[in-house]
Amino acid sequence: MIHLKINGVERSFDGDPTMPLLWYLRDELALTGTKFGCGMSLCGACTVHLNGKAVRSCVTPLRQLENAEVTTIEGISATGTHPVQRAWMRLRVPQCGYCQSGQIMSAVALLSSNRNPSDEQIDEAMSGNICRCGTYQRIRAAIKAAAGESA
Amino acid sequence: MNTIENVSRRGFLKGVLSTGALVLSVHLFPTGANAATSTGKTRADRSTLHPSAFVGVDSDGTVYIVAHRSEMGTGIRTSLPLVVADELDADWKLVKVEQAIGDWRYGGQDTDGSHSIRDFFDVMRQAGGTARLMLIEAAATQWKVPPAECETGLHEVIHRETGRKLGYGALATAASKLPVPRKEMLRLKTKSQWRYIGKGHPSYDLTALCMGKAVYGMDARMDGMVYAAVMHPPVVGGKVKSYDDKEALKIKGVRQVVPIEPFKPPAAFQPLGGLAVIADNTWAAFQGRKKLSVVWDHGPNAVYNSAQYKKELFETVRATGKVARNAGDVDAEFKKGGRVIEAEYYVPHLAHAPMEPPVAVAEFRDGKVTAWTCTQNPQAVQDIVAEQLKIPRDNVTCHVTLLGGGFGRKSKPDYVAEAAVLSKKVGRPVKVVWSREDDIKFGYYHTVSAMYMKAALDANGKPTAWLQRSVFPPIASTFKAGERYGNADDLSLGWTDIPYDIPNLRVENGPAKAYVRIGWLRSVGNIYHAFAVQSFSDELAHAAGRDPLDYLLELIGPPRIVNLKGTDYPNYGASYSAYPIDTGRLRRVVQIAAEKAGWGKRKMGKGSGMGIAVHRSFVTYVATVVEVEVDDHGKVKIPHVHTAVDAGLVTNPEFARAQFEGAAVFGTSLARTGEITATNGAIDQSNFYDYPVARMPEAPQRTDVYLVDSDAPPGGIGEPGVPPFVPALCNAVFAATGKRVRELPLSKHQLT
Numbered sequence: 001m002i003h004l005k006i007n008g009v010e011r012s013f014d015g016d017p018t019m020p021l022l023w024y025l026r027d028e029l030a031l032t033g034t035k036f037g038c039g040m041s042l043c044g045a046c047t048v049h050l051n052g053k054a055v056r057s058c059v060t061p062l063r064q065l066e067n068a069e070v071t072t073i074e075g076i077s078a079t080g081t082h083p084v085q086r087a088w089m090r091l092r093v094p095q096c097g098y099c100q101s102g103q104i105m106s107a108v109a110l111l112s113s114n115r116n117p118s119d120e121q122i123d124e125a126m127s128g129n130i131c132r133c134g135t136y137q138r139i140r141a142a143i144k145a146a147a148g149e150s151a
Numbered sequence: 152m153n154t155i156e157n158v159s160r161r162g163f164l165k166g167v168l169s170t171g172a173l174v175l176s177v178h179l180f181p182t183g184a185n186a187a188t189s190t191g192k193t194r195a196d197r198s199t200l201h202p203s204a205f206v207g208v209d210s211d212g213t214v215y216i217v218a219h220r221s222e223m224g225t226g227i228r229t230s231l232p233l234v235v236a237d238e239l240d241a242d243w244k245l246v247k248v249e250q251a252i253g254d255w256r257y258g259g260q261d262t263d264g265s266h267s268i269r270d271f272f273d274v275m276r277q278a279g280g281t282a283r284l285m286l287i288e289a290a291a292t293q294w295k296v297p298p299a300e301c302e303t304g305l306h307e308v309i310h311r312e313t314g315r316k317l318g319y320g321a322l323a324t325a326a327s328k329l330p331v332p333r334k335e336m337l338r339l340k341t342k343s344q345w346r347y348i349g350k351g352h353p354s355y356d357l358t359a360l361c362m363g364k365a366v367y368g369m370d371a372r373m374d375g376m377v378y379a380a381v382m383h384p385p386v387v388g389g390k391v392k393s394y395d396d397k398e399a400l401k402i403k404g405v406r407q408v409v410p411i412e413p414f415k416p417p418a419a420f421q422p423l424g425g426l427a428v429i430a431d432n433t434w435a436a437f438q439g440r441k442k443l444s445v446v447w448d449h450g451p452n453a454v455y456n457s458a459q460y461k462k463e464l465f466e467t468v469r470a471t472g473k474v475a476r477n478a479g480d481v482d483a484e485f486k487k488g489g490r491v492i493e494a495e496y497y498v499p500h501l502a503h504a505p506m507e508p509p510v511a512v513a514e515f516r517d518g519k520v521t522a523w524t525c526t527q528n529p530q531a532v533q534d535i536v537a538e539q540l541k542i543p544r545d546n547v548t549c550h551v552t553l554l555g556g557g558f559g560r561k562s563k564p565d566y567v568a569e570a571a572v573l574s575k576k577v578g579r580p581v582k583v584v585w586s587r588e589d590d591i592k593f594g595y596y597h598t599v600s601a602m603y604m605k606a607a608l609d610a611n612g613k614p615t616a617w618l619q620r621s622v623f624p625p626i627a628s629t630f631k632a633g634e635r636y637g638n639a640d641d642l643s644l645g646w647t648d649i650p651y652d653i654p655n656l657r658v659e660n661g662p663a664k665a666y667v668r669i670g671w672l673r674s675v676g677n678i679y680h681a682f683a684v685q686s687f688s689d690e691l692a693h694a695a696g697r698d699p700l701d702y703l704l705e706l707i708g709p710p711r712i713v714n715l716k717g718t719d720y721p722n723y724g725a726s727y728s729a730y731p732i733d734t735g736r737l738r739r740v741v742q743i744a745a746e747k748a749g750w751g752k753r754k755m756g757k758g759s760g761m762g763i764a765v766h767r768s769f770v771t772y773v774a775t776v777v778e779v780e781v782d783d784h785g786k787v788k789i790p791h792v793h794t795a796v797d798a799g800l801v802t803n804p805e806f807a808r809a810q811f812e813g814a815a816v817f818g819t820s821l822a823r824t825g826e827i828t829a830t831n832g833a834i835d836q837s838n839f840y841d842y843p844v845a846r847m848p849e850a851p852q853r854t855d856v857y858l859v860d861s862d863a864p865p866g867g868i869g870e871p872g873v874p875p876f877v878p879a880l881c882n883a884v885f886a887a888t889g890k891r892v893r894e895l896p897l898s899k900h901q902l903t
Contacts (some may be wrong), residue, residue, distance in 0.1 A: 016403050018437070023434040026789030027378070032370035036433070037506050038587040045506055062375020080362040088361045092353055094810055096224030097360035098367055098506040098555025105669040107214045121542070123848040129738060130839065132556045133224045133508045134816025135809070 004068045006031070007075030022046045022061055025072060027032045035128070044129030046048050047102035047109075054109035057126075073101035076108060084108050085135035088148035095133035103129045107143050108109035125132045164761050190256070193217055198889060199323035201355050202285055202331045203258050204611035205278040206235050212306065212320025214241045217249050219257035221527045222356070223505075223557035225811070225869045226806030227267045229355040231275050231474040234300040234802060237302055238339060241319070241348065253529025253549035261528040263562045263671065265769035265867025266724065268802050275845055280337040282326075282674035289326035290317045305346075356553065368525030368552045369512040369584070376512055376580035377406060380436035380574050382443055383425040383593045386832035387418065387667050388450040391426060398442035399428055404435030408443065409576050411569065416632040418668050420535040422569045424594060429577055433584050445530060449832055455666035457599070457828035457835075462661060464601040465495060467793035468622045471711035472634060472661035476647045476718040479655030481607075484616030487525070490608045495685055497894040498679040500827035502674055502842060507555020509589040513570035514580035519546040520571045527555040527562035535860035536571040537565055548569075555798060558817075559671045563595050589843050592834045595670025596827055598623040602683035602852035607655075612695020613705060619687075621646060621680065635662035637676070638718040645874060646678030647718050649684055650732050654706025666832060670700045673817060675873035677768040685764035685878030690891065699732070699882065700745050700763055707765075710735030723769050729864055730770040736797045736863075740774035741765045741855050743795035755886070757880075762882025764875040769867025771798040772859075775815075775875040777851075784903035789819060789886065792854040794872060799863035807868045811856040814872025820844040822877045826899045831861030 002013045006029065013024060024096070025031040034057055037045030041056040048057045049071040057070075078084045079104070080089075084095070084107050094100045110117060110125040119124065120138050170797050170863050190196055198207025208213040216235045222228035232248045237243075251257055258274070259341035282289035283303055290308035291298040294315060301310050307318045342349075384390060396408040406429045411426035426443055462725040485491060511524035511671040513536070518534050529549035566583055573581040585593075598624035607616040608638040628635040637660045639647075647658050672678075713732035722730060741763070745751075747762060755761060758781045765774040778791040792815045793831055801807050826841040828835045836842040881892045 015492070019432075019434045025431055026370075027432040027434070030372070030878075031688070032366075035367075035507070036369060036584075037508075037844055038839055039437070040587070040838055040840070043506065048478050076783060077362075084360045089161075092357065092805060092809070094354070094357065094360040095226075095813055096506065096555075096556045097365055098220075098369075099358070100360055101363040103498060104361065119852075122454075126847045128507065128846075130846060132504060132558075132817070133822075134813035134850065135846070136773055136845075136850045137812060137852070138809075146447060 002062050002066050004065045004070060007071045007072060013062050018061050020058050021048070021060045021062060021065060021070065022057040025057060031072050031074055035098055035101055037099065043099070044106060045099050045102040047105040047107060047129065049105060052112065054106050071107060071124045082108065083149045084111065086140070087142040087149065091138050091142040091145060092099055093135050093138040095141050097129045098145065099129060103131065103139055107139070107146065111147055112144065160346055175305065175355035180510065192252065194247065195249060200282060200285065200327040202281045203273065203278040206239065206282050206284070207283055208319050208326070208379065209325045210320050212245055212318055214239065214246045214319070215249055216246055217251050217257070218462045219251035219260050220271070221260070221262040221551055221557065223527065223554035223561065225810060226803055227262065229352065230803045230806060231271055232355065233342050233352055234272060235279040237345055237347040238276045240305060240346065241626035242306040243352065245306060250551050251894055252551065252558055253531065253533045260530050261562055263527055263559060264723065267546055268865045269725065269770070271865065272802065276339050277334055277337060278838055280339045282334060283333050284337055285329050286322045286328040288329055290324045293325065297398065297709060301411050301742060302771055304443065310869045324836055329898045333683070333902065337786065338462055344573060348805065351803055351867055353805070364745055365553050367507050367555045369507050369521070369555065370823045371512045371552055373514055373522035373523065373580035375745070376582050377429050377431065377577065378433045378436045379429050379583045380440040380580050380586070381411065381425050381569055381589070382429045382440050382445060383423045383589065384413070384447055386453050388402055388413070388416065388421065388452050390424060390448045391452065392446040392448045394426060394446065395444040396472055398444070399439040402435055402439040403444060404431040405439035406430055407577065409573060412766045417630050419630050420531060420563055420565050420568060421539070422565055422572055427573050429573070429581070436584065437586060452666045453832035455829045460599070461497065464599065467602040467661045467663060468495065468601040468620055469834045472659035474657060474660040475642045475660055476656070481616040481618045481655045481657045484655045485605070487607070491605065492608065492691060493605045493817055494690055494893060496602040496604070496683040496686060497824070498598045498600050498682055499895060500667070501825045502556040502591050502594045502827050502836070503569045504590060504844060505554070505556025505560055506843060508585040508587055509561065510568040510584050511584070512580055513567065513568040513574050515540065515571060515575040519550045523552060524567045525552050525561055526564055526567060527554065527557045528564065531562065532567045535568045539568050540575055541570050543787035546843060558673045560594060563670055565701040587839070588837045591836050591838060594651050595629065595668045595724050597678065598626065598669045599670035600679040602679060604683055604687040606687070608695060610690065612691070612697055614653050614691065617651065618657045618659070619649070619661035619683065620661060621683070622661035622663045623679065624663045624668050626671055628665035629670060633710035634642070634663055636660055639723050641676050643721050644827060645680030646676065647682065648715065648732055648767070649715070650713050650734055650737055651706045652744040667829065674768060674870040674873040678821070678877065679765065681764065681766040681874035682878050685766065685875060686881055686893065689762065689878070689882040689885065698751060700741070700750050703763060703765065704738060704742060705743070707734050707773045708736055710738060715903070725770050728865070732767060736772045737765060737767060739771045740795040740797050744774040744776045744793050746796065747855065747857055748778070748793040749774060758887055760883045760886025761882070762886055764879035764882060766875040768874050771796065771866035771868065771871040773871045773875050775879040777811045777876065777879040779880065779885045779887050781884065781887045781902050783903060787823070787897065787902065789851040789880070790853065793857070794854060795857045795861035797861055798860050798866040798868055798871070800865045801858055802860060802865065804858055805875040808856040810868045812854045813870040815854045815876050816845050816850045817886050818847060818873050818876030819879065822880050822897055823849060824896050826896050
């Protein structure tokens with residue numbers, strides 16, 4: 001039995017411990033905001049926070065998560081008013097939107113460690129998140145807007 | 152309505168659907184939609200006042216508007232309902248958008264070919280205008296005044312003289328008792344009265360999209376469902392000879408392994424066949440699949456090897472082909488001697504790779520199927536599921552979720568058919584989840600192509616003769632085995648419609664056999680045709696010692712309507728009189744893009760350069776200037792892109808800008824690294840490590856989009872940004888490095 005906290009809620013899991021967190025979130029807890037894109041930590045659609053750091057849930061097996069604190073897109077703001085979400089809405093970042101949970105989680109993690117990232121730092125921090133619609137320039141602008149707002 | 156059904160049946164069930172019939176030429180309008188065609192299936196239908204299949208006004212004032220096209224990021228689920236709301240003068244805050252199921256009463260729903268606005272703008276205006284007129288008449292009756300004395304404000308009818316007002320909710324019941332007015336009786340708004348059209352309203356789903364609450368196909372669930380991963384034959388058309396599932400069944404959560412029968416050619420939208428692992432969750436299904444041991448009969452397509460095939464394509468493209476357009480006599484002109492320039496171009500197969508791989512959940516019960524899926528074409532879902540399960544089409548209900556990208560892949564519902572077939576076999580709802588590997592390896596690939604170009608130049612460097620020939624396995628081969636030539640639709644995509652002012656011009660196409668499923672991908676044949684035409688134009692400019700911008704304008708020639716008499720030119724299903732090829736519009740976007748980019752006015756540093764290209768597709772005119780910086784290692788950066796767009800009337804400029812920004816990134820992906828290859832019939836690539844797409848650092852750092860203010864009828868938005876981007880990028884690389892890229896992708900070339 002693995003005990004962990006997801007968005008502040010205590011959970012215990014007794015299934016296959018090699019199962020990645022992504023599928024526990026999606027298939028068992030119906031927390032479907034976290035997306036499946038590649039299964040190999042290549043696209044970032046499944047990004048969540050593990051003890052405050054951005055990780056790819058598609059390659060994070062549950063056996064590593066005893067006592068872990070996990071935050072998903074559903075957990076960053078009950079009202080969708082996190083500064084990063086607000087910037088995303090103001091700049092109208094999403095097109096299809098499928099990758100945006102992961103993008104937002106990466107951006108939140110970046111801004112929590114670097115309040116005022118440069119273009120290069122943004123590019124580097126976000127390079128693990130693919131957006132096939134091509135919203136990158138709006139993502140960059142939204143991160144800067146959110147940085148300005150929270151600074 | 153009968154016409155619509157007949158077209159579909161004839162086309163699909165007999166398997167003779169041509170490329171064009173599916174992609175471009177089917178423009179089916181909802182002939183019955185403005186009569187009261189209530190089926191009671193939608194909230195709009197069940198509203199108090201429901202004069203059209205697209206809109207309902209309830210007595211509490213809520214307006215329900217049906218979005219019948221699929222949302223994959225273009226904003227169409229917002230744009231079309233906003234048009235209804237505008238003509239209805241509805242308060243958008245009181246509007247609820249409902250996604251339509253597949254249903255022919257809405258007209259065609261295949262969200263493909265960039266024609267949703269073009270085809271449905273007027274339909275939506277009429278839907279809103281009809282409801283508005285009925286509300287006005289209801290108020291006028293109540294006030295005992297002539298309707299002409301009444302007008303609408305936001306969500307209310309106003310009597311001008313007395314200032315009396317009645318809200319839409321209060322009027323709905325009375326309005327619902329009135330006859331539905333004929334189209335001719337409507338008083339549609341003038342442009343200056345528009346409240347939402349042209350204003351750039353945000354997406355209806357914006358908040359949900361930013362909160363992880365939007366529901367995609369991947370998120371759809373049905374009670375009691377199981378999950379399936381399908382092991383497809385590695386080669387299209389292959390079959391299972393024998394298999395051993397003992398190890399797979401040992402995986403915790405795996406329930407059973409179920410064979411899916413191989414398809415009978417043509418592939419069309421049939422399941423590929425193979426073995427499905429049924430499990431309690433996605434992970435168990437994936438793990439179980441890995442443990443399957445299968446002996447395959449790879450079938451006839453196992454002879455496909457991309458390296459060899461490329462050689463054959465080039466051999467074919469060097470030989471005379473079928474003539475698709477001819478003016479003057481190029482042969483006579485070439486024989487005169489003088490300066491003749493030739494070049495060959497190549498674009499490999501591409502995969503769509505939407506961020507959300509194909510996925511569907513379906514339940515077969517009592518001879519009926521209910522499916523929830525991310526599809527661009529719920530009506531095609533109905534057709535293929537009905538065909539596979541031998542049930543009537545009306546027994547198939549296809550709910551449409553949001554799509555995590557589409558790019559054409561999701562108008563081909565083979566994966567939905569898999570879910571339905573499996574549900575019948577296992578007796579409960581089945582969710583089929585394609586992995587990224589499934590998506591890359593078992594796609595409907597953008598075709599592989601070679602183009603041969605030849606021009607004779609006069610003393611000033613201007614072409615006096617121009618010959619262009621393309622070869623590619625056509626999309627039609629997916630629907631009719633053995634098709635080898637491009638049809639009129641394929642060739643209309645930037646080939647027979649070359650808009651240049653050249654007296655001797657011949658457009659040809661040669662044969663090529665398909666060994667994989669070929670499908671349409673964002674902007675389709677325009678990708679390779681524009682790449683060849685616009686790269687060759689740049690090559691000729693440099694050969695003539697001319698500035699590429701001036702030269703391009705000279706090739707286009709004076710403003711005129713291009714005469715395509717004698718050429719079979721479908722024009723994206725639009726009438727040529729309403730949507731002619733207007734070189735004035737083409738010139739204007741070239742001039743705007745060049746001016747905004749500072750073409751010829753800015754000094755570019757070492758390793759930097761600008762490239763320009765222009766292309767009309769989906770009846771929209773787009774010119775793009777790309778700036779590149781190529782470093783000492785040959786690494787290409789794209790600091791700035793300038794795109795000028797004349798798409799006629801633009802319903803939502805914000806969405807339009809976003810589409811052209813995105814098209815630059817999509818173009819970057821395919822130009823830099825896009826290449827799908829096959830070895831012995833099996834696709835070599837599998838995930839984003841060997842089929843890379845542009846990430847933030849490689850994507851254009853900034854794309855500026857300039858929309859031409861136009862009253863021309865609306866053109867396409869989703870696709871037309873892609874075709875000119877790719878040659879503009881390669882032309883910029885040439886300007887920066889002197890290296891001419893004639894074969895994509897760029898990653899195959901040493902640029903230093």
